[in-house]
Amino acid sequence: MTINEFANILSHAQVVGDGSVTVGGIQYDSRRVEKGDLFCAIPGFHTDGHLYCQEAYQRGAVAFLVERADTVPKGAPALIVPEARPAMAIVADAFYGHPSGRLWMVGVTGTNGKTTTTHLIRAVLEGSDIPCGLTGTLHTLIGQETFKVVRTTPEAPDLQRILRHMADRGMRAAVMEVSSHALVLSRVDAVEYDVGVFTNLTQDHLDFHHDIESYFRAKALLFERLGTGRPKGPRAAVINRDDPYSERLMGMTGVPVLTYGIQQPSDIRATQVNITSRGVQFVAEFPEGVSQPVEFGMPGRFNVLNALAAMAVGYVYGLTPSEMAESLARYPGVPGRFERIDEGQPFTVIVDYAHTPDGLENALKTAREFSLGKIGVVFGAGGDRDRGKRPLMGEVAGRLADWTVLTADNPRSEDPLDIIHQIAEGVNRVGGQWQQELDRERAIRLALNQAQPGDVVLIVGKGHETYQIYRDATIHFDDREVARQILRELNKG
Structure with a gap:
């Protein structure tokens, strides 16, 4: 596409220089620019893309999308726009x-x-022969291919490229995680969603959103935009009725609402819920009075809600309850999400990604449902992130765990000891018991060494992650690998 063609689809865009120049790619990182690219100068939190226009030009950028004309290399064509982020989303979608x-x-x-x-x-969709691409925190999945990701929701050019690849590979549907950051930062502005799913809202990311109301408003953007664009199938807002924010959200969308839940009256509701260390069983009640037994191998009441959400989406598409239940029964589980680590030890070890007060509470309550002994938990908190949740997580651990080992998570630029002390304030506030071990491997070893038959040990916060981020280095670290190795050593001993 040419610069002039991009200008025609943007509001308030000014073309500087030769608008007939054709671009061969779109890039927002000057280090990744290739010859023929359009470079989008995006103001960021730590730096400003406008500072790198000259570098992008030297690497081969042939045109620029900027907010400030004075940063464009002399003689280069450019699109001057009021806001670069939403403009980049529109341009990437068109490209x-x-x-x-x-x-x-x-x-x-x-x-x-x-x-x-x-x-x-x-x-659920692929189990009924509907090819479905996926992108989110863990990876991008397209058919049998798996691709690494950098963000939960990619920047607009990366996301549009992924979606194009999905469409070209014959996917009929696509499901993606939509983060609050992505909604506020216009990464998904040009994506035409047919269905939006709301799981829950609890404290997280307040370093970015500042307060819970702003966080909610960010999530609500997805539902306010549903129903725009060209319909490609049935549309709906699928909302967790058990969450306190559901009532407000139901009134903020222009498409039909389908609710799901366990506690509250819902369109699709789980009854007769049974939780074990190896999975869940429940009966899903559907609007027409259909009752469908469901069993799948991911423990936790929260996973019952996750399964209900998936079945609600399948129901919107037109799948039958029985075929969806069969698909869930075959599903092996998600890496690092309440993942059982079993090396034949006489106690249960679970690795989970829980990194919020609500997530930790859900994990601990689930463990209590099937534990035959005590509950131990190993966790920390990420550095340079929402500090307000740290003592709250400590309170949760102090109330619901029998013992807690506090350790490093991804401390980033912060002192991990300071983070631990902030969490410990919450544990102490409720009279909980805790130990401190900065080294995460030693902390896991400490927890597993004191576990008794019938106990449950939760190692939470990092889940699928295979690294730890420190101030001056990122090292390989996988909770699952470490736990397996220690358990094998204990079994030999």
Whole structure:
């Protein structure tokens, strides 16, 4: 596409220089620019893309999308726009041929459960022979291919390229995690969603959103935008009725609402819920009075809700309860999401991604439902992130765990000892018992060494992650690998 063609689809865009120049790609990172690219100068939190226009030009950028004309290299054509982020989203969507218009698009947002819910939705659709692409925290899945990701929701050019690849590979549907950051930062502005799924809203990311109301308003953007664009199939807002924010959200969308839940009256509701260390069983009640037994191998009441959300999406599409239940029964589970680590030890070890007060509470309450002994938990908190949740997580651990080992998570630029002390304030506030071990491997070893038959040990916060981020280095670290190795050593001993 040419600069002039981009200008025609943007509001208030000014073309500087030769508007007939054709671009061969779109890039927002000057280090990744290739010859023929359009470079989008995006103001960021730590730096400003406008500072790198000259570098992008030297690497081969042939045109620029900027907010400030004075940063454009002399003689280079440019699009001058009021806001670069939403403009980049529109340009990327056009450049890749509006790929979301070729896919039945499902966006999943919420504080907890996005990753599991997207995977269960994909399992339900693909189990009924509906090819479905997925992108989110863990990876991008297209057919049998797996691709690494950098963000839960990619920047607009990366996301549109992914969606184009999905459409070209014959996917009929796509499901993706939609983070609050992505909604506020215009990464998904040009995506035409058919279904939005709301899992829950609890405290997280307040370093970015500042207060819970702003966080809610960010999530609500997905539902306010539903129903725009070209319909590619049935549309709906799928909302967790058990969450306190559901009532407000139900009134903020222009498409039909389908609710799901366990506690509250819902369109699709779980009854007769049974939780074990190896999975869940429940009966899903559907609007027409159909009752469908469901059993699948991911423990936790929260996973019942995640499964209900997936079945609600399948129901919107037109799948039958029985075929969805069969797909869930075959699903092996999501890496790092309440993942059981079993090396034949006489106690249960679970690795989970829980990194919010609500996520930790859900994990601990689930463990209590099937534990035959005591509950121990190993966790920390990420550095340079919402500090207000740290003592709250400590309170949860102090109330619900029998013992707690506090350790490093991804401390980033912060002193991990300071983070531990902030969490410990909450544990102390409720009279809980805790130990401190900065080294995460030693902390896991400490927890596993003191576990007795029938106990449950939760190792939470990092889940699928295979690294630890420190101030001056990122090292390989996988909770699952470490736990397996220690358990093997204990078994030999």
